[in-house]
Structures are given as structure tokens and as C-alpha cells.
Amino acid sequence: DAGVIQSPRHEVTEMGQEVTLRCKPISGHNSLFWYRQTMMRGLELLIYFNNNVPIDDSGMPEDRFSAKMPNASFSTLKIQPSEPRDSAVYFCASSSGGEVTEAFFGQGTRLTVV
Amino acid sequence: SQKIEQNSEALNIQEGKTATLTCNYTNYSPAYLQWYRQDPGRGPVFLLLIRENEKEKRKERLKVTFDTTLKQSLFHITASQPADSATYLCALGSGNTPLVFGKGTRLSVIA
Numbered sequence: 001d002a003g004v005i006q007s008p009r010h011e012v013t014e015m016g017q018e019v020t021l022r023c024k025p026i027s028g029h030n031s032l033f034w035y036r037q038t039m040m041r042g043l044e045l046l047i048y049f050n051n052n053v054p055i056d057d058s059g060m061p062e063d064r065f066s067a068k069m070p071n072a073s074f075s076t077l078k079i080q081p082s083e084p085r086d087s088a089v090y091f092c093a094s095s096s097g098g099e100v101t102e103a104f105f106g107q108g109t110r111l112t113v114v
Numbered sequence: 115s116q117k118i119e120q121n122s123e124a125l126n127i128q129e130g131k132t133a134t135l136t137c138n139y140t141n142y143s144p145a146y147l148q149w150y151r152q153d154p155g156r157g158p159v160f161l162l163l164i165r166e167n168e169k170e171k172r173k174e175r176l177k178v179t180f181d182t183t184l185k186q187s188l189f190h191i192t193a194s195q196p197a198d199s200a201t202y203l204c205a206l207g208s209g210n211t212p213l214v215f216g217k218g219t220r221l222s223v224i225a
Contacts, residue, residue, distance in 0.1 A: 100165070103160065
């Protein structure tokens with residue numbers, strides 16, 4: 001398996017624009033997580049899905065953020081409208097679920113909002 | 115609220131020495147603890163897992179301890195090498211809930 005695949009790797013956009021980040025989890029994994037990483041706050045969980053169903057989105061900062069998982073092999077994180085404070089590295093991770101499992105991370109998307 | 119602290123943002127160590135990184139937590143009772151390595155521009159990669167009922171785990175030059183009384187984990191890299199230079203993250207987990215990560219410690223091994 002190629003691992004967790006995220007696109008794009010880098011995104012530069014103007015404030016107010018819509019941004020869509022994409023993730024393909026590892027085949028067979030039933031849990032998917034979106035994290036955001038900044039120097040100040042480290043890795044923060046935004047939302048996670050289990051069997052394509054959103055379980056906890058309490059980490060989503062505002063209504064400007066939304067996430068979907070239409071099927072087991074694809075998820076999106078959308079920011080609309082984007083703001084400069086959204087600049088960060090966004091990671092998608094997947095795991096096989098269960099009581100104790102490791103998370104497999106993608107390479108991340110570095111988002112810069114100017 | 116849950117709080118995870120990793121002893122320092124950065125740690126410099128001489129090649130060949132043992133690097134020791136600390137992870138402390140409060141307001142949490144994790145069932146297990148994991149350590150990840152993150153290189154610049156890449157996502158974290160899993161290294162080791164230790165459960166609450168385990169005191170110590172080893173994997174090659176890596177050793178992890180877990181003290182639920184002190185609410186602390188120590189991560190050791192023996193005979194450190196420049197290739198070990200990276201950021202190391204600890205993460206706490208319990209049941210089916212997602213991992214909660216510390217901010218990480220950036221380790222530099224100097225030749």
C-alpha cells in the first residue's frame with residue numbers, strides 16, 4: 001500500500017478563498033483523522049471518522065471548517081472562507097481501529113493563507 | 115483539561131550518548147502511550163507503544179518506560195547517531211478515542 005495520500009502538498013491562497021484538502025486513507029483502515037499542526041499548538045485533532053461516519057468534530061475551530069467522508073477511500077477538509085490564521089500543516093491519518101492501534105499519517109498539506 | 119508536556123522543545127546531544135526525552139501528562143488516564151518520530155516536511159511515524167500495565171518496552175536502540183503513578187513516560191535512544199535527529203512526539207490513547215499528542219521535542223545528535 002502507498003500509505004495515506006494527501007493532496008495538495010502545498011497550497012497558497014488568498015484570504016476569503018475556499019480551500020479543499022484531500023485524503024486517501026490506507027485501504028482497510030476504518031478510522032480517519034484530520035489533525036492540524038502549528039508551532040504554537042502542536043498537533044491538534046480537528047475531526048475523526050469511524051466507518052465513514054463523523055464521530056467527534058469538537059476540534060473543528062469554526063463553522064468555516066467542514067469535513068466529509070463520502071466513502072471508505074476518500075475524505076475532504078474544506079475551509080470557506082479561509083483566513084490567515086488558518087495557515088498551518090494539515091495532516092490526515094488513518095488506523096485500523098480497535099482498542100489499541102497506531103496511526104498512519106500522510107505527508108501533510110502545508111496551507112498558507114495570505 | 116488534558117495536558118501533555120514534553121520536557122523541552124529542543125535537546126542537543128553528542129553522538130554515542132543516550133538521549134532521554136520526557137513526556138508528562140495531567141488530567142488523563144491513558145490506557146496506552148505511543149511515541150512517534152517526525153522529520154521535517156513529513157508526517158509523524160509510529161515507533162513504539164506501551165500499555166498502562168507495562169513498565170518498559172524495548173525495540174533495538176529504543177527504550178520506553180511508563181509510570182502511571184508519576185504520570186510520566188521516558189523515551190531513551192542509546193548510542194545515538196546523527197540520523198536520530200528529528201522531532202519526537204508522545205501520544206496518549208484510551209479505548210477507541212483518538213490519540214492526543216504532545217508538542218514534541220526536537221532532538222539534534224551532534225557528530
